[in-house]
Amino acid sequence: xxxxxxxxxxxxxxxxxxxxxxxxxxxxxxxxxxxxxxxxxxxxxxxxxxxxxxxxxxxxxxxxxxxxxxxxxxxxxxxxxxxxxxxxxxxxxxxxxxxxxxxxxxxxxxxxxxxxxxxxxxxxxxxxxxxxxxxxxxxxxxxxxxxxxxxxxxxxxxxxxxxxxxxxxxxxxxxxxxxxxxxxxxxxxxxxxxxxxxxxxxxxxxxxxxxxxxxxxxxxxxxxxxxxxxxxxxxxxxxxxxxxxxxxxxxxxxxxxxxxxxxxxxxxxxxxxxxxxxxxxxxxxxxxxxxxxxxxxxxxxxxxxxxxxxxxxxxxxxxxxxxxxxxxxxxxxxxxxxxxxxxxxxxxxxxxxxxxxxxxxxxxxxxxxxxxxxxxxxxxxxxxxxxxxxxxxxxxxxxxxxxxxxxxxxxxxxxxxxxxxxxxx
Amino acid sequence: xxxxxxxxxxxxxxxxxxxxxxxxxxxxxxxxxxxxxxxxxxxxxxxxxxxxxxxxxxxxxxxxxxxxxxxxxxxxxxxxxxxxxxxxxxxxxxxxxxxxxxxxxxxxxxxxxxxxxxxxxxxxxxxxxxxxxxxxxxxxxxxxxxxxxxxxxxxxxxxxxxxxxxxxxxxxxxxxxxxxxxxxxxxxxxxxxxxxxxxxxxxxxxxxxxxxxxxxxxxxxxxxxxxxxxxxxxxxxxxxxxxxxxxxxxxxxxxxxxxxxxxxxxxxxxxxxxxxxxxxxxxxxxxxxxxxxxxxxxxxxxxxxxxxxxxxxxxxxxxxxxxxxxxxxxxxxx
Numbered sequence: 035x036x037x038x039x040x041x042x043x044x045x046x047x048x049x050x051x052x053x054x055x056x057x058x059x060x061x062x063x064x065x066x067x068x069x070x071x072x073x074x075x076x077x078x079x080x081x082x083x084x085x086x087x088x089x090x091x092x093x094x095x096x097x098x099x100x101x102x103x104x105x106x107x108x109x110x111x112x113x114x115x116x117x118x119x120x121x122x123x124x125x126x127x128x129x130x131x132x133x134x135x136x137x138x139x140x141x142x143x144x145x146x147x148x149x150x151x152x153x154x155x156x157x158x159x160x161x162x163x164x165x166x167x168x169x170x171x172x173x174x175x176x177x178x179x180x181x182x183x184x185x186x187x188x189x190x191x192x193x194x195x196x197x198x199x200x201x202x203x204x205x206x207x208x209x210x211x212x213x214x215x216x217x218x219x220x221x222x223x224x225x226x227x228x229x230x231x232x233x234x235x236x237x238x239x240x241x242x243x244x245x246x247x248x249x250x251x252x253x254x255x256x257x258x259x260x261x262x263x264x265x266x267x268x269x270x271x272x273x274x275x276x277x278x279x280x281x282x283x284x285x286x287x288x289x290x291x292x293x294x295x296x297x298x299x300x301x302x303x304x305x306x307x308x309x310x311x312x313x314x315x316x317x318x319x320x321x322x323x324x325x326x327x328x329x330x331x332x333x334x335x336x337x338x339x340x341x342x343x344x345x346x347x348x349x350x351x352x353x354x355x356x357x358x359x360x361x362x363x364x365x366x367x368x369x370x371x372x373x374x375x376x377x378x379x380x381x382x383x384x385x386x387x388x389x390x391x392x393x394x395x396x397x398x399x400x401x402x403x404x405x406x407x408x409x410x411x412x413x414x415x416x417x418x419x420x421x422x423x424x425x426x427x428x429x430x431x432x433x434x435x436x437x438x439x440x441x442x443x444x445x446x447x448x449x450x451x452x453x454x455x456x457x458x459x
Numbered sequence: 460x461x462x463x464x465x466x467x468x469x470x471x472x473x474x475x476x477x478x479x480x481x482x483x484x485x486x487x488x489x490x491x492x493x494x495x496x497x498x499x500x501x502x503x504x505x506x507x508x509x510x511x512x513x514x515x516x517x518x519x520x521x522x523x524x525x526x527x528x529x530x531x532x533x534x535x536x537x538x539x540x541x542x543x544x545x546x547x548x549x550x551x552x553x554x555x556x557x558x559x560x561x562x563x564x565x566x567x568x569x570x571x572x573x574x575x576x577x578x579x580x581x582x583x584x585x586x587x588x589x590x591x592x593x594x595x596x597x598x599x600x601x602x603x604x605x606x607x608x609x610x611x612x613x614x615x616x617x618x619x620x621x622x623x624x625x626x627x628x629x630x631x632x633x634x635x636x637x638x639x640x641x642x643x644x645x646x647x648x649x650x651x652x653x654x655x656x657x658x659x660x661x662x663x664x665x666x667x668x669x670x671x672x673x674x675x676x677x678x679x680x681x682x683x684x685x686x687x688x689x690x691x692x693x694x695x696x697x698x699x700x701x702x703x704x705x706x707x708x709x710x711x712x713x714x715x716x717x718x719x720x721x722x723x724x725x726x727x728x729x730x731x732x733x734x735x736x737x738x739x740x741x742x743x744x745x746x747x748x749x750x751x752x753x754x755x756x757x758x759x760x761x762x763x764x765x766x767x768x769x770x771x772x773x774x775x776x777x778x779x780x781x782x783x784x785x786x787x788x789x790x791x792x793x
Contacts, residue, residue: 078602085687100606100764191675191761197496263676263760440606440686441679441763 052293052318055275062273062320066437069103080443082111087447088185089454093431100440105432109425112458120418124384125151125225126361128418133219135422136456139178141170141210142398143456144223149304150394150405151225155359155387161306162350163227168306169240169343170213170222172336176247177206178399178451179329179336186326186448187258190267195257202250205243212236224361225385226354241344244337251333259330268323272434272446275320282430286401286423287332288450291317291324298397310342322442322449358386384413400424400451424456465567470551473571476742477550481707482512488707488753495757515700522696527599530693534598538690539698542591543705545584546712552577553715554639555725556737569725569737570639577638578630581716582623585671588709589615592673592690595702599693607689610679610764617771618667624779625663628786629653629720638716642724649728654721659782661721663775668713670767673706675756679764714748715741 053061075096081087092108116135120128132147133140145167152159159167184199207217212233214222222228258264274284276292289296297314299307315331317324354360357376366373389411395404401423408417427450434450435443486501486509493500501508526535556569574580589611596608630636632653633644645652654661670677681689691702718724722744725737762770 076602076605078606097602097606187760191678192759193675194492194495194757197498201497261760263762266766267760267763439763439765 053320055277058273058275058292058320059277061270062275065270065273067101067439069098069101069437073098073103075103081108087444088452089457091428091431091447091452091454091457093435093443093447095435095440095443097440102435102438102440102443105435107428107431109428109454110458112454114459116459117418117420120415122414124380124413125387125415126380126385128415129223129225130219130221133221134455135420135459136178136398136400136403136424136453137218138181138453139174139399140218141174141220141222142178142396143403144221145171145305146394146396146398146403147405148223148225149396150392150407153394154390154392154407154409155225155385157226157354157356157359159227159305160351160354161348163352163354164306165343165347166228166232166352167223168310169340169347170210170220170228171305172340172343173206173209173240175336175399176333177203179333180206182329182399182448182451183254183326186445186451187264189444189448190264192258192264195254198254198257202247205246209236209240209243212239224353226356226360227352229353231352237344237347240340244340244344248334248337251330255330259327265323267442268321268326268445268449269319270321270323271438271442272322272449273320274430274434278430278433282433283426284401284430284450285426286397286399286451287315287325287328288401288427290315291328292320293318298395298402302395304394304396306343307339309346310339312339312342322445325449360385387411387413395421398423400453400456401427420459422456422459424452424454425459428452428454428457461565465562465565466571469567469569469571473550473553473555474547477547477708477711480711480742481704482516483509484707484711484749485512485515485703487750491750491753492757495754519697519700524698525695527601527693529600531598531600534594535693536698538591538595538598539694539701539705540591541594542588542702543708545588546705546708549581549584549712549716552580552638553712553719553724553741554642555741557725558639573637573639576636578626578636578641578720582619582626585622586615586619588671588705591702591705595694596690599690601693603686603688603692604690607679607681607686607692610686611673611690613764614670614677614679614767617768618670618775621663621771621775621779622667622671624776624783625660625667626720627779627783628660629657631783631786631790632656638719638724642719642726645723645726648730649723652721652723657721657782657786659778660786661717663779663782664721665717667771667775668717669752669755670771672709672713672752674710674752676759676761677767678756678761679767710749710752711745714745714752717748718744 075098077094077096079092079094081092082090087093090111092111094106094108096103114134116131119131123131129144129147132143135143180199180203184196188196210220211217213236214220214230274288274292276289276294279289279292279294285296293316295314295316300314312335315328315335317327353363361380362373362376367377368374387409389409391406391408393404393406395402403423404421406419406421407415410416430450431447434446438446489511490500490508501511504510504514526532551571552574554570558569560567560569592611593608596604596611629641633641635641635644673681681691691699694702718741725741727733727735727740
């Protein structure tokens, strides 16, 4: 964070004031307006077509003047029955469906699912594949946070920032396009590795992007972090303490903004996260502004992680050599009869899967994504349960909105980063 | 009779300029917004997309004029006009050249109405324009519109007073409420302009004028991200277009008022440049301030409405009073 303007918020410095839980509770009580029982209210429906509801979330809001009395959330407008679909598909076939969960961070979804299936099957992922996954996952995190940032600042009325962020996100989408051909729904992870090796020249290009982005983040900080209006608007609204976060199962940057350094990349490392050096971004004030700061820090950390992975990128296979569980390399299928048989068996029948249950959670950009699989030994899951962060974040919205102002509600809703594809599934 | 004909010509010309500028100002706004946001803005209609606004206007005119069943129809219909008619009346007060110019053997004052209480008139008309928004919000019978218009009313109360007070210092200096006299009092080079002695008044007036124009960062009545479109939610077609039109006409007019009060009106910054007609100076300065509005709009986030009131009551009002007191003291000592 060196060189970034800090405008007296004193983050990153020694004299950080860390409010205790009691202080935060008091502050929460103080910042939220008391609503009188029996007060006459008007009801407005924010969403599913409201301009600042991200996706098709609906919040039916009772207002006393501009104060929100109660909120009735409406989800499910984007329900596609993904968990049921999984029961009709082999483990390989389900990967593209996971893209459609959180379509802003689709590789993270692929990754979470594949980690769970690999744990179930006991597949050992090659080291190079783990590094590539780490890079791709962090690029996804960058893309997600940059998009989130633009949309979030636009919730506060600054429209230009939205497009600035969109442009910077393009660099990351271009990298994904180079490596797997898709810009949004990557389907890049495979059980046992990734679908393609990094193309020629990709490492250099990726390095230039992660060297360039921090400069852009400095510019964001100049534009937003010390902006008087943003500070006035975002400080002390939507305070949600660590206690509340635990009660509502809120994870990810929102939880880390309450001073809890919970990050599955550190706590239960997967891919190559145990081999890279990074810090967990933590802030303490639990408000919308600190959620913004956490994500800004995380983006810088992501650049750091990617840089380390690129430096230490090992050679070797990018897909595990495991005929029972993993698809063969595409280039071998038409040349090698064993690979062809393997391909045929995986496509027609599916992988060999042991009986059992498995739960695996990873840290996706929005929080913790857990995948719970019950296998009866067949090629398709008997039951697949996804616990995606946006669903839990979306259900906490009434508790977050209560006593806040209508103007702030859009900012608060933006700050918890809900994507409805992820929420409704 | 000739006086009347000249008055008519002046009025038609001035209104034509004001109205004619609007499509181009909308075009410039979209083009500037494009450049600020690293994109192109309109490019398709006409050279560099310059005819985009006319295309939009044709589209708006050809759209069906929907009035919701539950709306208060007469008020709903009249609201857009209330918004922009006061702007045109204010235009009549702005001098766009020296008094007593010889044109075709006639002495003509290059102002439509040299009104003795011009500044008061301008403030009064500004207050009337708010009714357009309040009526629109109330008549639409829609909760978003209602919230927008309530905010607009609250906003007006909180900035109008400081806006008026910020001008009193200037009035003391010039000794007149007439725009013509105020411009005459700023004769000479640009250091005679009132924005130097009245810098505090200027800043207060400028910021308040953003609130008066309902533009970001004070576009609380419209607040797309919060209130969908605020008071304009139920409006369609040309009625909606009139609101947009009114907003831009207001922008031109308020910029013209700022230029007239603080920046020497039609006068050139240096006397040697006075051979260029005052009209061109006026339009150039107005365009500069219009650009400033755009720049601010496309850069800053929006204030919350209670924060705007905080600024109005706790910051601008004391500042304006202090400015008035200091100006009065200095003038009386001299």
